[in-house]
Amino acid sequence: MLATAIIVFREVLEAALIVGIIAAATRAIPGRNRWLAAGVVAGLAGAAIVALSTERIAELASGVGQEIFNATVLGIAVVMLAWHNLWMSSHGAALAASARGVGGEIRDGRRECSVLLIVVGLAVLREGSETVLFLYGIAASDGGASWSMLAGGLAGIAAGIAVGYAVYAGLLRVPLRWFFTATGILVLFLAAGMASQAARFLIQADVLPSLATPLWDTSALLPQTSIPGTLLRSLVGYEDRPAGMQIVFFVLVFVVIGAGMKLLNNAPPQSVRKQATS
């Protein structure tokens, strides 16, 4: 039961952390709860469909369909997170202001909401489909679907969601002055980490060269299967044995989005920012 709980926990954790961070990062956007919920529901539905079509997806693209699919999902998520961060960089000040009750309607909040719906949906879809497959495997195994294992699965889901919620609640306690900077940096790392994962899938599919396997090995020092390693992996994309190409992707996405954020951040009128952060 414990083994089952741990496996499910690992899968759920990543999605839960993404949902938690996105939920925090968009706290000031009106009606974001409905969009988040819609994202989770759409993601769950998608996860069931993906799990059911595992075999068909795998057969696409001469046997590497799963890798291409995962890399595509991750790629879309990276673009959406980039868009989110750039949008926040140019609207963050106004949002901070409105969050403090200074007022101000956010016009394109709607488009931003659909972006976060997609990000949340994709995160749930990707991790959810593996959880569905795993639980299906337990239920269908000839040893009999033991209730204790299914209970373990549910415990894993609950624990993953709890950690995601803890991160969300923790982020909300960050003083508003630093809040959007903090969530912006977290989202930036999320995007870079996803780009690195996408690269790994493309290497696995033999679409990209690995450049170095691995570039470094810190598995003795900080294994990615340990609890701190798992958290770092989910939050900043830490890997103990990454391929060189993954780091190229990570750095590239990090620098491009980071530069864009900086550029937009300096652009809006300083008076609004001052007012919001004072």
Added chain:
Amino acid sequence: MPSVFRFASAIALATGLLAGTPAFAADDEFKLVIESHKFQPAEVIVPAGKKIKLVIENRDTTPEEFESHALNREKVIAGKSTASVFIGPLKPGRYEFVGEYNENTAKGVVIAQ
């Protein structure tokens, strides 16, 4: 597809590899079979410094996830289906892998030399 033949060839492949003969290594493709939540062979010897294609056949009806932190790979293999995973080029050494959905029984190791 005569699965007995495939099983026999997997065994032959395993023994051939264990004996160190490069008979099947021509295109650097190595076969693994998952049966009753176990990998066969549980030990795959591959050449170091070369890109390797692992072809994994899952004969169980339940899905399995080939996962290896050492190789930095994960791939879901549906029940009764075959999947390929590219690994390497590897430095000489042992690289453990598991079937994540049945970690207690599904264990194996890639040995690069």
